[in-house]
Amino acid sequence: MDDQELKKRVLTVLKSIAPEVDEAELVSDRPLRSQVDLDSMDWLNVLIGIHQDLAIDIPEADYAKLVTLDDLVAYCAKRLKSAR
Numbered sequence: 450m451d452d453q454e455l456k457k458r459v460l461t462v463l464k465s466i467a468p469e470v471d472e473a474e475l476v477s478d479r480p481l482r483s484q485v486d487l488d489s490m491d492w493l494n495v496l497i498g499i500h501q502d503l504a505i506d507i508p509e510a511d512y513a514k515l516v517t518l519d520d521l522v523a524y525c526a527k528r529l530k531s532a533r
Contacts, residue, residue, distance in 0.1 A: 450529060455503075455522045462498035466491050477518040505529060 456477075464470050467485050475484055482492055496515065500507050505528040507515070515521050 450526075452522055452526060455525050455529075456518065458502055459499060459518065459521050459525065462502055463495055465498060466494050475518060477522075480516050481518055481521070482516075499525065503529065505532065 460470075460472055460475075463481075463485065464472075467487060470485055475481070481487070487495065496507050496512065499505070499521065503525055505525060507524075507528075511524070515524055
């Protein structure tokens with residue numbers, strides 16, 4: 450799966466939690482929570498949704514590393530590659 454497909458899937462999960470999100474307005478290297486105004490429970494639900502959709506583990510210790518859309522896509526790509 451390439452980065453564009455991963456980004457699309459991450460955005461799908463994000464929009465399932467926050468349907469008001471306009472992908473065109475997101476800046477991929479800026480903190481996602483502040484752009485979308487997600488509280489901590491919504492953010493946790495996004496991470497759980499990504500875990501379920503992509504079947505990758507996201508340990509709680511890694512949550513602080515996942516700030517931007519770029520972070521999420523790169524993290525997922527790395528986890529998917531290491532799972533092979």
